[in-house]
Amino acid sequence: MIEVHHLTKRYGRVTAVDDVSFRVERGEILGFLGPNGAGKTTTMRILTGYMPATDGRATVAGYDIFDKPIDAKKRIGYLPETPPLYPDMTVREYLDFVARLKGVPSKEKKERVTSVMARTHVADMADRHCGKLSKGYRQRVGLAQAIIHNPEVLILDEPTAGLDPKQIIETRELIRGLGGDHTIVLSTHILPEVAQTCQRVVIINKGRVVAVDTPDNLTARLKGAETMYVQVDSGGADAAPVLSALPGVVRVAPSEQRGTLAGYEVESERGRDVRRELARSIVNRGWGLLELRPMRMSLEEVFLQVTTEEIPEETPTDPGAQGSMDPRTEGEVPVA
Ligand SMILES: Nc1ncnc2c1ncn2[C@@H]1O[C@H](COP(=O)(O)OP(=O)(O)OP(=O)(O)O)[C@@H](O)[C@H]1O
Ligand SMILES: [Mg+2]
Incomplete structure (x- = not known):
């Protein structure tokens, strides 16, 4: 459903995304995990057509995002790092506006806005101006605008950032519920999030993919024997x-x-x-x-290991190389 081939993005001399490739199958929820500045937002902006890449290519729902940006964008719902709300519109007016913009047929619009508000738990703020919402509500309205046209693909940049624990659980449930019907990429640096929500994880560090696997395999794989x-x-x-x-x-x-x-x-x-x-x-x-x-390494230990030293993506069969991946022979993992 999403294919990313050798994507590279340079800002002047900074390489924010460096030869990144991965794919996301239909209905899958993929976690994009990495420390601050790893290149998550940059990759998502490129995938959603908000920014050109320096090199490489990507297709979303069968459409090349550079050759067919309009077709690709129609099939994507995007929650940016900062939700794009209009402060003077009420939540209902804003969602109605976005629905129109995204081509929701006018006879379905009202019902669509109501159901999306219920799903993202913002109905109680329907008549509040967007500019007067708390951060958590802004985030949820951001999620509501991303799913309003029922897109096949959802790209969510830190969907639970700024939410309280109860909202985090509700949002994770919502995202899990959207999986299956939708193909989802979500970025986070919260480890329980990927373990609880995602079927597969891409770990990115300094613009490069350092590991791709299921949360389970990641924790098992890096263990030696x-x-x-x-x-x-x-x-x-x-x-x-x-x-x-x-x-x-x-x-x-x-x-x-x-x-x-x-x-x-x-x-x-x-x-x-x-x-x-x-x-x-x-x-x-x-x-x-x-x-x-x-006994397994926790996802946290795995994350620290792969983001503080680069490891080969495939587990090598050479016992010497295996030894170097064994946390017990590596000693302490330095924490920056
Ligand atoms: N407009 C820009 N101009 C120059 N450099 C940029 C720009 N946007 C991002 N960068 C740089 O690109 C790198 C990747 O940034 P990006 O925002 O993609 O990281 P991120 O993984 O989303 O981080 P965070 O977890 O903090 O959101 C960083 O080094 C950042 O400083
Ligand atoms: Mg970011």
């Missing part, structure tokens, strides 16, 4: 030697001890799932198996 957390009630016995002796287990590190309960981090050979063996050996000894789960 597989590590499980196991909690056992062994009645006081040391379970470490038993777990270490299992085939495929590379290392066992005790992590906590409370009375007869003990937690262990069990590292296994890469790609080898030792959960069955772990469970069987614990239960066969008559011990209690209280917890058994894979």
Whole structure:
């Protein structure tokens, strides 16, 4: 639905977007994640036809945004970083105006404005002037104008910026509800947002794409070997030697001890799932198996890792290169 090929944007000597490529499938919600100044807004402005690129190309809903900008723009709803509201219009007048501008047929307009106001929870402000709205309401009216013509593609630049926690949850639900029918790209630097809303994530840093994957794979991928957390009630016995002796287990590190309960981090050979063996050996000894789960890096750790050092996009099969991606051999990730 959206294809971006080698997009580059230079402002004088600053390269804001540097050879960025990605695609978004129909109905998908893609998170565009990156620190301040990464190039998120610039990429979105180019995709929505608000700004030319220096190089590269992009298609939206089958239309090249540079060759067929009008056809492409008709199919896009855009929430810019600062919603483009007219201060002297009421919310209803403004949405009515945008609906007309975006070609909503006049007999459908009234109903469309009403339903969009309900969906974005702005109906109680329908007769308030846009200039007198709070930031959160401005943001929601911005979202309302983006979806008023029911576009196939939504490009949302930090849709939850400035919202209170309740509004954030409502907006995330709204966006999730729009996915499926709509193809959505949203930018954010809020990590729970991508984990909760997006099916796939593009992480961008200094204008370059540094990772593309599902939130789940991102957190799993950067882990070196597989590590499980196991909690056992062994009645006081040391379970470490038993777990270490299992085939495929590379290392066992005790992590906590409370009375007869003990937690262990069990590292296994890469790609080898030792959960069955772990469970069987614990239960066969008559011990209690209280917890058994894979340990993963948090999305936050992944984000810091990929934005503070560049990693290859594909996981290399060369064990040497793998080692350099292992957070445990890299030491602390510097936080700027
Ligand atoms: N009009 C402009 N002229 C010159 N440089 C610009 C302009 N707009 C953006 N830049 C630069 O381009 C880079 C990318 O900016 P952009 O606004 O796309 O980042 P962003 O990822 O949206 O950041 P944020 O999270 O702060 O919104 C930055 O270095 C910024 O300073
Ligand atoms: Mg921005």
